[in-house]
Amino acid sequence: MTAPLLSLHGIGKTFGSVTVLRDVDFAVQAGRVMALVGENGAGKSTLMKIVTGIHDPDKGGEIRFKGQPVRFHTPRQAMDAGIAIIHQELNLLPGLSVAENIFLGREPRTRFGSIDWSTMKARAAGLLARLKQDHVSPGAPLGRMGVGTQQMVEIARALSLDAEVIIMDEPTDALTDVETRILFEVIRSLKAEGKAIVYISHRLSEIFALCDDVTVLRDGQMVHTGTVADLTEADLIRHMVGREITDQYPHAKCPPGKVRLEVKNAVADGVEDVSFTARAGEVVGFAGLMGAGRTELARAIYGANRLQTGTVEVDGVPVPLKSPRDGVRAGIAYVTEDRKADGLIQPHSIRFNMALGALGRLSRGPVVDRRRETSAVAEYMKAFAVKAPDMDCPVNTLSGGNQQKVSLAKSLLTQPKIVILDEPTRGVDVGARREIYVLINKLKEQGLCVLLMSSDMPELLGLSDRILVLSHGRLTGSFDRGQATQEGIMERAVA
Template identity: 50%
Template sequence: MIPVLSLAGIDKSFPGVKALDAAQINIYPGQVMALMGENGAGKSTMMKVMTGIYQPDAGQLTLNGKPVSFAGPRQSQAAGISIIHQELNLIDELSIAENIFLGREPRKFAGLIDWKQMFADADALLARLNVQRNSREKMGSLPLGEQQMVEIAKALSFDSNIIVMDEPTDALTDRETDSLFAVIRELRRQNVGVVYISHRLQEIFEICDRVTVMRDGKFIAESAIEDLDEAKLIEQMVGRKLSDLYPRIEHQHGQVSLAVHQLCGNGVSDISFNLHEGEILGFNGLMGAGRSELMRVLFGDAKRQSGQVSLYGQSIDCCHPSQGIAAGIAYISEDRKGDGLVLGMSVKQNMSISSLAALSKNGIIDAKDELAQANYFKDAFNVKTPSLEQPIGKLSGGNQQKAAIAKGLMAKPKVLILDEPTRGVDVGAKKEIYQLINQFKQEGMSIILISSDMPEVMGMSDRILVMSNGRINGEFDARDVTQKQLLAAAIGNH
């Protein structure tokens, strides 16, 4: 089959790093090409070259058999290429329709915006994605998963021949993911070429036709999906065999560290549970079940209405995140861009920002200690950055996530709350994160792991609590629970 678009021999360098080294990819009409690789492998850089955001230092782009070059995204869009970025690019104060057609609004006489046509077109796109929303609603009123679906609707509105999807399901529910896959299958029937980037291997084998693997900015292999299995694909991505992806360790639990009794507030009610030293307590449930809302109450980022919380027998009532940190609770948000990081600050500053009190004497930061600890976590988490002084916003999404987790651990918490800690993180980095979680577990830290990934929460937790409609709807021993049991509890049938 002849590719509709090929990138061959692509080089791209930035100060201190060669991001692409003779990289290549082929996109075929009517097929879904997975682009796989660890964080820092060069996937996002490759897509930015494809769409004209970056200009290659060397190499050739060929579209429909003819050499092309794009001076910017407008030119690539005009040539029929659209990209759905991992990080959302939406404006909260505008309507859904205005976000979809921003800068391309349909016009009528005298150049006025045809609002009726725009809202009708936007509603049709939402219906195509099975999103039950009116396109006149403000973007800021939508939860993260539905905002992601709007970003997908925007890409579909271009009627492109090639669509790039960068981690499109990260914030989606299972129902939304099924709707997206139905759209992808329809695009395939319409002879559209799709590039699909995801760290969720089960999605790759479900929806993709071929796989291109990159490592350290280089092309490794292109294969038909039927010629691969999960183990072989992981080996190509990381350059080594990767066994025991979820390395749960058995560890004797200590005393109760965190006790929660009949807690209500922020959309959750009547929550009671205990957490022990050296225990990983998993929280599972569907999106909107109240898992993150509960953790924000515990951390002091949302108001508690009633109930009691105690840490090592001492009652605590955190009304602000600073009080949560001071009490010994660290919360790593699922939304690293919105809540977890300050994108304009350096990697080092982001890692240490929650630990400045511990790093200071008489109000002066011990710069040597700050640098030493930041270096430790950079190496331990394999954060790929040219320098600790690099603005964290310039790192890949996965490396940003690892730095966000390091920020929580640097505060030396008694209770570590990890909210979707491996979202957007590749399989190699996931195992590094799991091993570090186990290390802190062995040292007696109490860990809460929130994850929508059932194999992850089953593979890493000791106990699992399932939430539904703001309440705990089931408790399970992670060693013998099944996915069917977790799902039943999540939908309220337990």
């Protein structure tokens, strides 16, 4: 095998008293796709941030690019050298246009020094066409786009750099199956052009479908590297978590109780005349393609989006939903799909974020009971296995998966009757996913009603007691657990 295009040797990284990486070796070849996998907090994103100049490694490590030792101190230095990264958390400016986001800081100029808008929009249109996003206008404000479209814009920006090494950190988390297939086609074409791809994903099926090689990190150390063809999925999981995991989608059989939630003829932004019921002790899954209206329906039930017509009843009582506060008062909790923008206040601590929605029950009069707050937060940190130095650690220093756990715990601390989970395992590793699934089963057993909005079909099929299908804001199908198939659901999703 030829010398690697990019290689790292003896890389370590410590933040304060916490060691995140310890003596890590990593290499990727030109014309190959290297998977980088591990549990949340294993150090994957930190390692790639060292490669791209966001973090400096501890002393003693070496990075070589194209055979030469390098050390990047800013992301711009890495980009100029030919290394691009697509971050797990979107790194875009919603107030700017699609084209401006793609070429931010690298705008084409006229001979007079001003921005060449026509050239920039034309180049953006070409990149979007490569990603089969012809329907997206380069001049449209990015903030009006859905999360999936914004992710494709992030990918287009990386492609615009014409980099030799492209790092993709959970690139399909917000993409539909169709968009994921398009991305895979693009990755294969980049591979054929001799580009080196580093692919980080918790979706193991993607690793086996796309990647040539795999490196596994566990607790900040490299525990395995080799070709994907030499591993089974069980082998890969064992390397990642250090133990066997069976029954990835555990399903608790609970007799459903009384009707806990009834939605009647709901009409809202992106929702057209939707009616359904959900019972205590039941998981109702919601399937649909991107833009089908799952998130819009969830937000309307919670009170974040205003219902234009229709009603929501909890335990047979109509609930006036003018704001999320009304939803919380009615016993409805909502875990958003976009934890960075909507779910958490990033600079604040785990303690602050978890307790924020439950201050009423954690206070004595107008004063927060710190002892009660500390006890509750500690209990949920332990239950969710949140990896952090302490509860006063800012959430923006946590891995994406650990942030998701904090977002889940924040909602459950309100002690709801109904829990709406919108893409609850996005960016969460295989071990932590199963922990969340076990938690969902516990919520069922406690008599809670769970609405599961997910683009992960095995997750929906494995966890749900019933699956409702949305298409263009309308309810187009309903399947009991024993009847639901991927083919049947997709048929109704495109109806």
